[in-house]
Amino acid sequence: MTKSIRGILKKNKSLAVNGSIWIECNGERFFGPGPVELLERINETGSINQAAKQMKMSYKKAWEIINMLNAQSSSPLVVTQTGGASGGGSVISAEAKELIAWHRSLRNRFKTFLEKETSKLGL
Amino acid sequence: MTKSIRGILKKNKSLAVNGSIWIECNGERFFGPGPVELLERINETGSINQAAKQMKMSYKKAWEIINMLNAQSSSPLVVTQTGGASGGGSVISAEAKELIAWHRSLRNRFKTFLEKETSKLGL
DNA sequence: AGGCGTTATATTTTCAAAAAAATAACGTAG
DNA sequence: CTACGTTATTTTTTTGAAAATATAACGCCT
Numbered sequence: 001m002t003k004s005i006r007g008i009l010k011k012n013k014s015l016a017v018n019g020s021i022w023i024e025c026n027g028e029r030f031f032g033p034g035p036v037e038l039l040e041r042i043n044e045t046g047s048i049n050q051a052a053k054q055m056k057m058s059y060k061k062a063w064e065i066i067n068m069l070n071a072q073s074s075s076p077l078v079v080t081q082t083g084g085a086s087g088g089g090s091v092i093s094a095e096a097k098e099l100i101a102w103h104r105s106l107r108n109r110f111k112t113f114l115e116k117e118t119s120k121l122g123l
Numbered sequence: 124m125t126k127s128i129r130g131i132l133k134k135n136k137s138l139a140v141n142g143s144i145w146i147e148c149n150g151e152r153f154f155g156p157g158p159v160e161l162l163e164r165i166n167e168t169g170s171i172n173q174a175a176k177q178m179k180m181s182y183k184k185a186w187e188i189i190n191m192l193n194a195q196s197s198s199p200l201v202v203t204q205t206g207g208a209s210g211g212g213s214v215i216s217a218e219a220k221e222l223i224a225w226h227r228s229l230r231n232r233f234k235t236f237l238e239k240e241t242s243k244l245g246l
Numbered sequence: 247a248g249g250c251g252t253t254a255t256a257t258t259t260t261c262a263a264a265a266a267a268a269t270a271a272c273g274t275a276g
Numbered sequence: 277c278t279a280c281g282t283t284a285t286t287t288t289t290t291t292g293a294a295a296a297t298a299t300a301a302c303g304c305c306t
Contacts, residue, residue, distance in 0.1 A: 008221065009148060009195055009197060013195060014147075018144070023138065023244075024141045026137050048282085049282065060265085074132060080283060083282075084273050084281095086274090087272090098128070099131060110142070117232070183254095184295090210251025210252035210304085211251070211252035
């Protein structure tokens with residue numbers, strides 16, 4: 001009976017516990033790292049189009065994420081305007097900013113959890 | 124400023140924090156729920172073939188997982204025999220059983236983490 | 247020698263998700 | 277009324293992963 005998992009693996013292999021975390025709404029994944037980054041970039045650029053380009057994501061996919069987020073929320077997280085002075089644009093709501101902040105703190109707690117578990121693996 | 128995330132979503136939508144967790148070796152995913160179940164079923168059936176069938180996984184995929192596991196480990200986690208009385212078969216090592224037990228306890232700790240975070244979401 | 251059930255591996259086929267492209271609508275400004 | 281840049285949506289194409297299929301080797305047993 002070995003004392004740690006470490007000894008099972010070949011020498012000089014690095015070892016870590018890692019994972020992924022998200023918020024589910026009605027059992028379906030609804031708010032994870034991707035949507036967070038998308039909202040942040042929309043907030044910075046004022047445009048779904050530019051945000052998607054920055055993330056090298058198709059406009060369509062970005063729009064689908066936004067549509068899903070808005071569908072689950074009691075008030076839209078992203079409010080869009082088509083046409084107008086600069087062709088249109090998009091803005092994120094105060095609720096969206098709250099969600100972002102909340103998710104950030106969740107991820108921090110998860111990070112320390114992972115670090116703790118990694119340290120338990122043995123040196 | 125709302126007190127909880129709950130109020131942002133539409134009424135009567137369930138809300139939960141969920142996630143996935145695994146052990147990485149040299150930065151690549153190496154031991155998660157799939158491999159655990161596969162090892163367990165090999166242990167029960169004595170056959171990669173039957174284990175894969177039970178999991179509705181192709182033999183090839185099962186074999187790739189096993190190959191990867193063995194490649195990272197200092198001694199094979201699954202030891203196989205081709206040919207012989209019943210055509211051959213496979214057995215998992217004591218180290219494999221340790222890994223399974225360790226992963227089980229890790230998942231338990233992760234589960235309580237998720238439950239705690241879910242309860243923080245507000246009712 | 248031939249059959250059996252398994253491991254081991256290469257090749258082909260299928261299929262669904264992702265990407266790309268095309269189209270339309272919108273509203274302001276010139 | 278035309279041009280522009282955006283949102284919104286449909287359709288087509290591409291691609292890559294999964295599944296299926298095929299083949300071979302292995303070693304015991306009859």
